[in-house]
Amino acid sequence: MKTFKKELKALKKQLSEPKRLTIKASKGSASNGNTPTHAEEEAFSFADAMQGVTPLSQDKVEPDKQVELFKKSQQVKGKHLKHSKQLAASFDFSDMYQAALPEEGPMRFCQKGESTHVLKQLRRGDYSPEMTLDLHGLTREMAKAELAALIHTARKELVDCVCVMHGFGQGVLKAALPHYLVQHPHVRAFHQAPLEYGGQAALLVLIDIPLQNTKR
Numbered sequence: 001m002k003t004f005k006k007e008l009k010a011l012k013k014q015l016s017e018p019k020r021l022t023i024k025a026s027k028g029s030a031s032n033g034n035t036p037t038h039a040e041e042e043a044f045s046f047a048d049a050m051q052g053v054t055p056l057s058q059d060k061v062e063p064d065k066q067v068e069l070f071k072k073s074q075q076v077k078g079k080h081l082k083h084s085k086q087l088a089a090s091f092d093f094s095d096m097y098q099a100a101l102p103e104e105g106p107m108r109f110c111q112k113g114e115s116t117h118v119l120k121q122l123r124r125g126d127y128s129p130e131m132t133l134d135l136h137g138l139t140r141e142m143a144k145a146e147l148a149a150l151i152h153t154a155r156k157e158l159v160d161c162v163c164v165m166h167g168f169g170q171g172v173l174k175a176a177l178p179h180y181l182v183q184h185p186h187v188r189a190f191h192q193a194p195l196e197y198g199g200q201a202a203l204l205v206l207i208d209i210p211l212q213n214t215k216r
Contacts, residue, residue: 091148091184095140099182106192107178107203114188122161122191122204129163129197129204130154135177136167143173144180151186154207163193165202174201181205 101109108119121127133150135143147164154162164181166173181187186208193202 091144091151093144093148093180093183095176097179097183099179101178101182106200108189108191109178109182109187110189111187118189118206119191122189122206123194125194125196127161127204127206129161130159131157131162132165133162134165135173136165136169138173140172140176143177147177147180148184151184151205151207155186155209158209160207160209162205162207163197163202164205165198167201177203 099109101107106123108123110116110119131150131154133146135146138146150162150164154160164177166177168174178190181190181203188206188208190203190205193199193204197204
């Protein structure tokens with residue numbers, strides 16, 4: 001039994017010897033200022049892990065010059081298209097032009113070559129306006145610009161009947177509007193609106209839309 005205890009103590013001593021050597025070695029390196037920092041350990045670990053790895057080649061791609069030129073041309077084209085639309089929507093109405101319009105009865109007009117039957121249709125409300133323009137509070141110049149834009153948009157959207165509300169007020173726009181409409185080549189006819197669309201304060205206008213896309 002005594003022999004066994006001696007052998008056990010000797011084994012414990014042998015096992016504890018490497019730990020002592022390790023502690024002494026670490027103390028010695030600390031005293032010499034050679035303790036590796038945390039950053040150095042990470043750098044060493046990363047460099048060691050990256051050994052044998054092939055670096056990636058440059059992955060940036062220069063933009064195709066043809067694509068850039070195409071985009072610029074499209075931008076210029078878009079600007080020209082917008083400008084052409086603005087020109088198409090602008091019509092130079094004259095304040096000096098005075099058309100021969102009826103002095104009695106409801107305000108009405110029919111272009112030459114157009115059947116007068118359309119005036120009856122407008123009066124009866126057979127045409128329902130799909131667009132309405134309210135000119136209340138606008139000056140003559142503003143009203144002319146809005147009216148030209150309305151006719152242009154109606155033709156573009158294939159709308160053949162619109163309602164223009166001039167109101168009463170001092171009667172300036174009410175008197176000028178029919179003379180403006182007569183001047184426009186795409187106005188087929190107009191008539192004082194039925195009560196449900198404004199009566200004496202509005203006009204129903206029949207627009208000449210492209211034949212190939214005529215809805216009626």
